[in-house]
Amino acid sequence: MNELQEMYARMGIGKQVYEYGEAVLEKLVSRFQEIDRTAEYNQMKVVKAMQDCRVSEACLLGTSGYGYNDLGRDTLEAVYAGIFHTEDALVRPQITCGTHALALALMSNLRPGDELLSPVGKPYDTLEEVIGIRPSRGSLAEYGITYRQVDLLPDGGFDYENIRAAVNERTRLVTIQRSKGYQTRPTLSVEKIGELIAFVRGIKPDVICMVDNCYGEFVETVEPSDVGADMVVGSLIKNPGGGLAPIGGYIAGKRECVENAAFRLTSPGLGKEVGASLGILKDFYQGLFLAPTVTASALKGAIFAANLYEPLGFEVVPDSSESRHDIIQAVTFGTPEGLIAFCQGIQAAAPVDSHVTPEPWDMPGYDAKVIMAAGAFVSGSSIELSADGPIKPPFAVYFQGGLTWFHAKMGILKSLQSLVDRGIVQLPVEKDKN
Numbered sequence: 001m002n003e004l005q006e007m008y009a010r011m012g013i014g015k016q017v018y019e020y021g022e023a024v025l026e027k028l029v030s031r032f033q034e035i036d037r038t039a040e041y042n043q044m045k046v047v048k049a050m051q052d053c054r055v056s057e058a059c060l061l062g063t064s065g066y067g068y069n070d071l072g073r074d075t076l077e078a079v080y081a082g083i084f085h086t087e088d089a090l091v092r093p094q095i096t097c098g099t100h101a102l103a104l105a106l107m108s109n110l111r112p113g114d115e116l117l118s119p120v121g122k123p124y125d126t127l128e129e130v131i132g133i134r135p136s137r138g139s140l141a142e143y144g145i146t147y148r149q150v151d152l153l154p155d156g157g158f159d160y161e162n163i164r165a166a167v168n169e170r171t172r173l174v175t176i177q178r179s180k181g182y183q184t185r186p187t188l189s190v191e192k193i194g195e196l197i198a199f200v201r202g203i204k205p206d207v208i209c210m211v212d213n214c215y216g217e218f219v220e221t222v223e224p225s226d227v228g229a230d231m232v233v234g235s236l237i238k239n240p241g242g243g244l245a246p247i248g249g250y251i252a253g254k255r256e257c258v259e260n261a262a263f264r265l266t267s268p269g270l271g272k273e274v275g276a277s278l279g280i281l282k283d284f285y286q287g288l289f290l291a292p293t294v295t296a297s298a299l300k301g302a303i304f305a306a307n308l309y310e311p312l313g314f315e316v317v318p319d320s321s322e323s324r325h326d327i328i329q330a331v332t333f334g335t336p337e338g339l340i341a342f343c344q345g346i347q348a349a350a351p352v353d354s355h356v357t358p359e360p361w362d363m364p365g366y367d368a369k370v371i372m373a374a375g376a377f378v379s380g381s382s383i384e385l386s387a388d389g390p391i392k393p394p395f396a397v398y399f400q401g402g403l404t405w406f407h408a409k410m411g412i413l414k415s416l417q418s419l420v421d422r423g424i425v426q427l428p429v430e431k432d433k434n
């Protein structure tokens with residue numbers, strides 16, 4: 001046994017699991033190289049934007065009170081605009097999460113009588129209440145903003161005919177979700193998003209095209225704002241926060257769209273001028289600096305898991321060879337025991353709370369018990385290694401993250417060890433090497 005293997009053994013990962021993992025990894029060398037090249041490009045994109053904006057030591061300090069003339073905050077927003085190639089950006093700790101950022105972008109850019117269109121099917125769960133698909137207090141529907149949806153075709157393609165039919169004189173904003181989130185439809189590549197935006201513009205040139213960019217940042221060398229999106233929106237406790245941002249959201253886009261959002265976030269008349277950054281800016285800058293490599297680590301973990309579990313007979317989405325456009329991986333176990341064992345293995349690999357055992361619980365808003373594994377430095381951060389799934393057929397787990405590739409690898413091996421230990425999985429018997 002070599003030194004590394006011994007260390008894995010001390011972490012509870014046996015020889016058989018370790019060797020199975022190494023054999024899987026041998027086939028992934030060229031894909032990992034491709035991911036590294038993207039990260040290399042994006043690393044320079046981030047540093048270039050920081051240099052162009054003359055980020056200085058003073059930018060790392062914060063303001064208190066009203067936060068007038070907050071150099072660090074205003075410069076950070078210029079850096080985001082530089083990375084996304086947009087006119088402006090709003091990047092704030094006062095934006096509490098991804099859902100808040102998306103709600104803000106929608107509510108500030110739509111007016112009573114306008115219609116919102118999703119041409120890519122049902123949006124992320126939490127947006128159902130923002131839009132009013134599920135009746136909810138304060139929803140867009142309550143303010144007289146209507147909603148229309150065109151589902152993707154069975155093969156995952158755009159239903160151009162019905163999108164054309166859905167666009168009307170009231171259509172003001174089109175929302176496009178990049179990541180599949182927790183659905184089984186494919187995640188959209190930036191190129192595909194560009195095609196869809198061009199099509200919508202062909203029908204109605206002045207419509208606002210917004211992209212829910214959650215989980216997609218830095219996965220490719222281009223972002224939706226490079227292919228025509230007027231606004232890209234996301235969460236800082238996912239990819240762009242690099243694991244260091246403890247809170248926050250961003251909206252990057254056309255000046256008018258971003259200003260509308262700022263006047264809604266703070267107040268008409270105040271907009272971007274207020275909003276103290278307190279002591280948070282260093283983490284925002286440093287997290288953004290790390291985000292390209294952190295995203296690459298999470299991507300490698302997702303691809304490793306797909307290639308580890310698919311040959312064992314479990315359905316994986318995306319599959320082992322598909323190209324990647326976000327960091328989420330689904331694995332279907334078919335039994336509650338498989339799902340639970342997986343999540344408990346992930347938890348046991350965490351740097352924080354590894355000694356606790358996650359159990360299924362009745363989470364508000366869900367119709368089945370849910371199990372969640374996370375031992376994160378930032379609570380709820382899903383750029384850190386984490387997994388969850390509802391205890392109902394087909395017993396699929398959704399997992400994502402890993403601040404470093406080595407941690408993602410260890411967590412995934414630990415999940416497999418947990419399944420092996422409980423007799424749920426039998427690894428292919430190795431031919432005797434001696």
Ligand SMILES: *Cc1c(COP(=O)(O)O)cnc(C)c1O
Nearest residue numbers: 097098099124179181214215235
């Ligand atoms: C995570 C996510 C959201 C919501 O973000 P929260 O920070 O959980 O509120 C919205 N859309 C997509 C696609 C997401 O992945």
